[in-house]
Amino acid sequence: MDNKVREKLKKLKIQVQEECDLCKGKGCDFCCAKFDLYEKCALSNIPIKYWNLKLKDIAGTIGVEHIKKYVEKLDQAYEDGNGIFISGKNGNGKTLAACSICKAALKRGYTVRFTFLNEIITSFTDAMYSPDYRLRLKKDIIEVDFLIIDDIDKAYIAEESKYVNSVLDSLFRTRVQNCRPVIITANVGLQEILKSKEEIFSKSLLSLFDESLLTVSFVGGDKRKDIKKEAMEKFFGDDDDPSS
Numbered sequence: 530m531d532n533k534v535r536e537k538l539k540k541l542k543i544q545v546q547e548e549c550d551l552c553k554g555k556g557c558d559f560c561c562a563k564f565d566l567y568e569k570c571a572l573s574n575i576p577i578k579y580w581n582l583k584l585k586d587i588a589g590t591i592g593v594e595h596i597k598k599y600v601e602k603l604d605q606a607y608e609d610g611n612g613i614f615i616s617g618k619n620g621n622g623k624t625l626a627a628c629s630i631c632k633a634a635l636k637r638g639y640t641v642r643f644t645f646l647n648e649i650i651t652s653f654t655d656a657m658y659s660p661d662y663r664l665r666l667k668k669d670i671i672e673v674d675f676l677i678i679d680d681i682d683k684a685y686i687a688e689e690s691k692y693v694n695s696v697l698d699s700l701f702r703t704r705v706q707n708c709r710p711v712i713i714t715a716n717v718g719l720q721e722i723l724k725s726k727e728e729i730f731s732k733s734l735l736s737l738f739d740e741s742l743l744t745v746s747f748v749g750g751d752k753r754k755d756i757k758k759e760a761m762e763k764f765f766g767d768d769d770d771p772s773s
């Protein structure tokens with residue numbers, strides 16, 4: 530956990546208690562549980578900006594209903610090892626949706642890890658040389674209950690290689706065989722990747738994706754514009770600056 534995340538948690542702990550209607554700042558089970566979820570988000574590597582965003586923030590996007598259903602049936606998804614492949618254009622809420630699944634899973638006591646492909650590749654490489662890293666790889670990536678790989682195609686295209694393919698292949702195979710769900714977000718849909726003539730992913734990896742992942746495509750406006758507008762208003766909008 531880096532310093533920024535640690536500082537954010539410290540502030541949140543105070544804020545959550547102060548805002549608690551039940552104990553009015555003294556600290557109780559209710560606000561402890563609320564803070565506990567933030568702490569779990571941090572430990573699972575979920576980016577700070579998604580800790581408070583919810584599925585209803587992208588309610589207008591087509592495809593979100595499927596994510597809601599997936600969250601409702603999370604225990605079954607875990608039991609069956611069903612992961613999900615969320616595709617859509619930049620900014621229409623794929624990462625937010627993946628993080629919502631993460632939070633729901635954390636609330637139910639599952640372990641979760643949010644990663645990018647390059648982090649996975651680095652973890653595998655580090656594990657070759659160090660037993661400590663090997664243990665960490667096993668716990669955080671291979672055996673974690675829900676593994677999220679965000680923006681898989683973006684990093685992949687930059688790092689296309691046999692090594693990346695073999696790492697992903699072995700990771701997926703192990704997880705699929707043990708019914709451990711993987712949540713993937715990508716700009717391109719799985720069907721498009723399957724049909725594509727470009728061999729970005731190996732054929733055996735693609736058939737593993739196809740057999741183990743439910744697919745959802747997001748269609749909707751660019752949420753980043755709204756978030757940007759809100760951020761601009763929040764930052765520049767207040768006029769009660771005494772120095773002005």
Ligand SMILES: [Zn+2]
Pocket residue numbers: 546549550551552553554555556557558559560561
């Ligand atoms: Zn409280």
